[in-house]
Amino acid sequence: MKPFTRLNRFFSRFPLHLAVILMCVLWLIPTLGLFVTSFRTREAVRTTGWWHAFLPQAQTVGQPEYTKYCAACHGADGKKITAADLSSPTLVNQYPSAASLLLMLRKPVNNAPHLLNTPLPSAPTDALNALTPIITYMQTLSGQGGNTGKLSLSNYVDAIVGYKGLQDYLSDCQTGAAAKTGVFNCTAGDLANPAGMGIAMLNTLAVTIPTTLLVIVFAALAAYAFAWLDFKGRQWLFALLIGLQIVPLQMSLVPIAQLYTRLHIQSTFLGIWLFHAGFGLPYAIYLLRNFIGSLPREIFESAYLDGANHWAAFRRLALPLSMPAIASLGIFQFIWVWNDFLVAKIFLSTHPVLTVQITNLIDPRGQNWHILTGAAFLSFLIPMIIFFVFQRSFVHGLLAGSVKG
Amino acid sequence: MIPRIMKQGRWAPWFYLLPALILMTVFILYPTIGTIRLSLLDSTSRHSAASTCSAGQPCWGVFENYRYALTNPAMLLALRNNALWLLLMVPGTIAGGLFFAILADRVRYESAAKAIIFLPTAISFIGAGIIWRFVYDVESGGGPQIGLLNAILVGLGGHPVTWLSNPAINNFSLMLVGVWLWGGFCMTILSAAIKGVNAEILEAARVDGANEWQVFWNIMYPTILPTIIVVTTTMAIIILKIFDVVFVMTNGNFGTEVIANRMFALIVTNAGQSTAIAVILIALTIPIMIFNIRRFRKEEAAR
Amino acid sequence: MNTRSMRIFAVLVAVSMLFAACTTPTATATQAPVVVPTATTAPVVPTATTAPVATTAPVATATTAPAAAAIDCKGAASGDAITLVYQWTGAEEQSFNTVLKPFEDACGIKVNGQSTRDAAVLDTMVKSTPPDVLFWPDFSPLKLYADKLQPLDSVGADKSNYAPYWITMGTVGGKWLAIPAKADPKSLIWYSPTQFAALGYTVPTTFADLQTLVDKMVADGHVPWSMGFNNGGAADGWTGSDFIQDMLLASQGPDFVNGIIAGTTPYNDPAVAAAYQIYQKWASDPKYTVGGANGTVNTKFLDALYKGFANPPEALMVKQSGFAGGEIVKQFPNLKYGTDYDFFQFPGVKGLQGGADFMMAFSNKPAAMALVAYVTSATGGQNWAKASFGLSPNMSSKGNYTDPQTIKIADMLANTTGFTFDMGDALGAPFNDAEWKGIVSIVQGADITSTLAGVATAQKGSIK
Incomplete structure (x- = not known):
């Protein structure tokens, strides 16, 4: 194709591209907000919207007020009086609020009022209003201000190692606070912390993959029977599948937990595989039966004429031809189990999966929820990989010529 | 009339069905029988539900929990909201998903575009709660807005809106989250169906001068109709028991109550009422069942 | 599915099965080598x-x-x-x-x-x-x-x-x-001693003092309270219910509150309604609380706390439990207990309210x-x-x-004559639910008398 034709083609398809890209952008923005937030500090998240991470930081808040009241004595950079160096973080941190600054300023310096030349407004409220921006400016002078734009990986690091301390893992490692917990020693060994995400990730895979496989195999078998074999009560059983889909799994928790306790499979992988499979099957069979059922009758007939039995027809025809449906089923089954919290919490309490581990990271009042932002991203990496792997099966023309129009 | 091709021996079908039937019986059917039994008992599951009736008040006897489930104001609100969710969200997600699947089918960056729409599906509901907090957050004091929508509104000179606590709009705010979460599901399944449409027939129609609208309604739509019905059924069921979104964002406050949230709120403290709600939820699928059986018969007759 | 993805999948299955088999409790001995290669430290097994x-x-x-x-x-x-x-x-x-x-x-x-x-x-x-x-x-x-x-x-x-x-x-x-x-005693009000000193306010000792102080702050153009019902997404009003209960402990005393818990005093008692009258004004008027009713209902309770201690503070007092001190200093590491933030007992309460x-x-x-x-x-x-x-x-x-902060609260706890549990927690469902929802709607402007009548019905339901 010549370049000109290609360009022409692009413009004629412009509305199509616009629509697709617009929808993608709209869909992406909420997640993008979380993604940006996951790199921001807690204070930045609390005070400004996530898009501020992309905006230039104002360094001049409070400069006029500072110039008016302080610059004459302390200098524009705050360093003029060595005994009261306003660019020293130690000094500035002693006055975290306008009120503390006001109380200090009310005390005389060398028997003279502190602000000799330009007195503050006499009403305390007005004085506080004047001092508030000065605090901000002093923080900028001392190199502590404007950190709302600072990005870091600490939310991810904390989530991966399962750190629950006061500040973040890396800075607590530097100060030695992390070692005091008795759990962390700031080496690579911390990655294997049972409260971290490493082990939880393995646990989740060990729950998710066999469950997905069980559901696909059992559902494909049953769906084939519903579609191409005759037995009594087919229609009623099929209707039942719909009813079974709506039964809330919360209703099964107590009876199944009691059953598992009697069978001694409480808190085992076997137990949770079976539970998830049981609840995944109605939808899976329903979906696959509709797909397998819509395959053309002729291909089965000719297979039987060639002497194939129904098992061979299932394996060589039904299964491979329904791969697009099996792939989409596989993706969703995987993701539903991957994101499950309640079932894992109850039936696999000794081997925490990702969702359970993540909630364990959070303090009851949720003040350290910012760790969740990193953890949420880590936890959906694998489902996205699965999506790309399975999506390759949706190949155009797989059924070309075989589906009746 | 069952096609002859399906006659494959008496026991063979059960060999295919057995593993699935056993699992579904143990994990869903058997507990459901217990659920029905509990729904006729009081909050402690020891006495008949009739014992909770008080004199001078309406009483449905052993079905007293069902009286709660069908007449209590909180439940009426939940039923109304679920109907609203069904009416708006099922067509919304399916039309949107289908539209996107068809468009994406024609661009070269299809798999990236589909991955973006699919992305929310992969996010756990805890993650989704946080994500939408940054969209709907409202600052009523003097501080800056950290919620995206209100930042835009205020930036344009408007007033911040309480998206989640204003009963006039909060149900729609929640449904938007629902569409965002479930749109990818519909899109993925429908996209798989579109891939099954014979590309040669589509091309042939276009060569014959059919426009895209006609190509869709005359060729694509009939082929993917079974899948559309499957997705509609599945979405209807998912919406009937919608819970996560509401639980995380408002916990049913400010008039956003839904059936499943009510059920879960009562599950420990009043097993009788909770299970009665569950049974009603199951009963609500009966129309969907009838519809599907009819289609099942028609489809088999046609082949 | 093509062969390559099939193969990847097969490997994943095999690995996960192996992992599952190895982490079952009966097979402890074989665990360590499989799980993580780095482990020179303590056993890393769940x-x-x-x-x-x-x-x-x-x-x-x-x-x-x-x-x-x-x-x-x-x-x-x-x-x-x-x-x-x-x-x-x-x-x-x-x-x-x-x-x-x-x-x-x-x-x-x-x-x-x-x-x-x-x-x-x-x-x-x-x-x-x-x-x-x-x-x-x-x-x-x-x-x-x-x-x-x-x-x-x-x-x-x-x-x-x-x-x-x-x-x-x-x-x-x-x-x-x-x-x-x-x-965790809840009858505490957190404030900034420097802020109070700069503005010339003193810590109130009776409930009447508190009301006077609040009105004086408003007259001076300051917002006295910062309140937040939002509990990480869902507003459930527990901070409001704590507030009401402290007001009742101050105006009536613990016997009255225990009467509500026991069911002998209905929740729509005039004394409760009187407390709500004051609370409705404090929690929904933007002159009295940050952001007015919308602020109270939509603000996360920790954010409400932070607002009292930010630069500049948006309010002068926050009523919150003993845990608040730890949260303030986590959010603002430069603040010092005793000068930049401190607390006083809810003025006039007879016996503490708290959780346990x-x-x-x-x-x-x-x-x-x-x-x-x-x-x-x-x-x-x-x-x-x-x-x-x-x-x-x-x-x-x-x-x-x-x-020092815990010591001060511990002394309060040691010297108190009684400890009333949160009414909602003590009575459980359906009362707690109705109480929270009632508080939320009263803050949003609902009629006090009829709302409290509804909560009183739920109170009977909880006691039965």
Whole structure:
């Protein structure tokens, strides 16, 4: 194709591209907000919207007020009086609020009022209003201000190692606070912390993959029977599948937990595989039966004429031809189990999966929820990989010529 | 009339069905029988539900929990909201998903575009709660807005809106989250169906001068109709028991109550009422069942 | 699916099956090599509650520990395991483990704790495999599982370390089933002493003083309160219900509040309505609280706290429990307790209001008895205080707290004449739900009389 034709083609398809890209952008923005937030500090998240991470930081808040009241004595950079160096973080941190600054300023310096030349407004409220921006400016002078734009990986690091301390893992490692917990020693060994995400990730895979496989195999078998074999009560059983889909799994928790306790499979992988499979099957069979059922009758007939039995027809025809449906089923089954919290919490309490581990990271009042932002991203990496792997099966023309129009 | 091709021996079908039937019986059917039994008992599951009736008040006897489930104001609100969710969200997600699947089918960056729409599906509901907090957050004091929508509104000179606590709009705010979460599901399944449409027939129609609208309604739509019905059924069921979104964002406050949230709120403290709600939820699928059986018969007759 | 993705999938399946097989409790020996190659440290294997014995770590050292003499192991064998359920997670769970460390060392008992805040999860456990010991922050297990709980005297709890009202609180039908292990007084108002000094305000000592102070602040153009109902997404109004209860404790006293809990005083009593009258003004007028009604309903309760101590502060006072101090300093590390932030008791309250985590025992096996005995013992109380894990109602904790803020609250707790539990938590459903929703709607402008009548109906439902 010549370049000109290609360009022409692009413009004629412009509305199509616009629509697709617009929808993608709209869909992406909420997640993008979380993604940006996951790199921001807690204070930045609390005070400004996530898009501020992309905006230039104002360094001049409070400069006029500072110039008016302080610059004459302390200098524009705050360093003029060595005994009261306003660019020293130690000094500035002693006055975290306008009120503390006001109380200090009310005390005389060398028997003279502190602000000799330009007195503050006499009403305390007005004085506080004047001092508030000065605090901000002093923080900028001392190199502590404007950190709302600072990005870091600490939310991810904390989530991966399962750190629950006061500040973040890396800075607590530097100060030695992390070692005091008795759990962390700031080496690579911390990655294997049972409260971290490493082990939880393995646990989740060990729950998710066999469950997905069980559901696909059992559902494909049953769906084939519903579609191409005759037995009594087919229609009623099929209707039942719909009813079974709506039964809330919360209703099964107590009876199944009691059953598992009697069978001694409480808190085992076997137990949770079976539970998830049981609840995944109605939808899976329903979906696959509709797909397998819509395959053309002729291909089965000719297979039987060639002497194939129904098992061979299932394996060589039904299964491979329904791969697009099996792939989409596989993706969703995987993701539903991957994101499950309640079932894992109850039936696999000794081997925490990702969702359970993540909630364990959070303090009851949720003040350290910012760790969740990193953890949420880590936890959906694998489902996205699965999506790309399975999506390759949706190949155009797989059924070309075989589906009746 | 069952096609002859399906006659494959008496026991063979059960060999295919057995593993699935056993699992579904143990994990869903058997507990459901217990659920029905509990729904006729009081909050402690020891006495008949009739014992909770008080004199001078309406009483449905052993079905007293069902009286709660069908007449209590909180439940009426939940039923109304679920109907609203069904009416708006099922067509919304399916039309949107289908539209996107068809468009994406024609661009070269299809798999990236589909991955973006699919992305929310992969996010756990805890993650989704946080994500939408940054969209709907409202600052009523003097501080800056950290919620995206209100930042835009205020930036344009408007007033911040309480998206989640204003009963006039909060149900729609929640449904938007629902569409965002479930749109990818519909899109993925429908996209798989579109891939099954014979590309040669589509091309042939276009060569014959059919426009895209006609190509869709005359060729694509009939082929993917079974899948559309499957997705509609599945979405209807998912919406009937919608819970996560509401639980995380408002916990049913400010008039956003839904059936499943009510059920879960009562599950420990009043097993009788909770299970009665569950049974009603199951009963609500009966129309969907009838519809599907009819289609099942028609489809088999046609082949 | 093509062959390559099929192959990847097959490998994944094989690995996950192997992993699952290896982490089942019966196969402990083979675990370490499979899991992570880095592990030169302690065993990295998730703990297994059902493991019969098989702890690889040597526990023999325990008997030589000096503290062993003070801890009664109730005849539990070294290597015994017990299961606990509690709501603490994150840093709180770590502090709790610090409290238990001397006990585990002394008796060689392996404690397997599990954290959940979900009543449905607890319910399922109790009905299938109950934990040996439960710590829960409300009374609901006492109502729901009374027949499954062990009377605490029979499992070695020491009554003498607790003020009588703690015992009464956990006694149901003459059986002593629960003892608070950790208490958190709620009748506190947090403020900035420097801010008060700069503006010339003084700490009020009576409820009337507080009302005067609030009106004076408003007249001076300051916003007195910062309030927030939002509980991480869903507004449930518990901070409002705490506020109302403190007002009732000040205007009426603990007997009145206990009357509501017992059902002898209806929730729509005129005294309650009077409290709501004041509260409605304070919580919904933007002159009195940050952002008015919308601010109260939509602000997250921790954000509401931060607003009182930010630069500039958006409000001058925040009513919040004892935990608030820790949250303030986590958010603003430069603030110093005593000058930049401090608290005073809700003016005029007769008896404190607060929450507590109750300890309950489902099992009377020796290891479980040893734990109950340890927590209620003098040693247990001391260790609790040393771990800086909130407050222990255990009297022996006194004098062992290390930080000045906790000491001040501990003294308040030690000197109080009574301790009223949060009404909503004490009465449970459907009252708590109705109360919270009622408060939210009153703040949004609903009529007080009719709303309270509805809550009173739910109150009857809870007592029945």
